[in-house]
Amino acid sequence: MKTKVEISIGLLILLILLAIILGLITSLSGLLVTSVEAAKQDYISAIIGSLGNVIGGIIGVLAAVLVAAYQIRKTFDLERNKGVANNSAVLRLIRTELESNHRLIQNFREQYVQGNKTFLDLISTDNWERCSLQIGMETSDDTLNAVSSVYRKINLLKSDRNMDVQTYDRLVSDLSAALGNVDNDLRLLQSNN
Structure with missing residues (x-):
């Protein structure tokens, strides 16, 4: 070595x-x-x-x-390597949750528009709530802002308020963008480690 x-x-x-x-x-x-x-x-x-x-x-x-x-x-x-490893683990957990939520929200669009909101119980924000404070400085501000915005919109979707179709579709595209940002940050973390 x-x-x-x-x-x-x-x-x-x-x-x-x-x-x-x-x-x-x-x-x-x-x-x-x-x-x-x-x-x-x-x-x-x-x-x-x-x-x-x-x-x-x-x-x-x-x-x-x-x-x-x-x-x-x-x-x-x-210490830097430990921080990168921890941040990478947190981002992978959040990515997994975002991917699951993205599939659910995308696949149940028609049911939501028709007023059927039973699938909303399947949408999870547990990893975000548990891990958001552990995101390290290695994560870009763009990624942090995109993911945070998506989770606020998911919480709005899960609330008793109705979301119009345009906002729903914007949530689906924002989820895709946030996933892209998380993937980019994960690639950067892996290449720097």
Whole structure:
């Protein structure tokens, strides 16, 4: 599995600065060692040990920064993928309900026009009522507006008020458009995941 590590400009500048500082410390430690060696003093091992600690600390900070950047990026990707998966599941449930409602409303048009409304009990808004608040930001505004409008019209259809034929036919075409929007969003979610 390939892992892609992205380094931002700020992180790159920080790494360059730390590399320069590390280089300076290494050069200065070499000069210090030669000057202490020339002075024939006994504290050279203490200086070399402390310089080793400083250089090790800088290398440790570099490693920690790289690991933290990688972990943050992976966490962000994981959360985004979970959000896409949840949103995709919600949209699939709503699509299934819309398809069922679309078939019913389309097939029972003549009965409705003749005053027979018994099929309205079969029309469901349960998934919408249960899942509408869980729709994520990945869903387009057009889709959300279309689906919300269709469900308002379905609730109007199920109410005691009579809907004229033109509004009924507009509901059928709006259902088709809303289904198209949901399908487009689902395709986008699947291609981005």
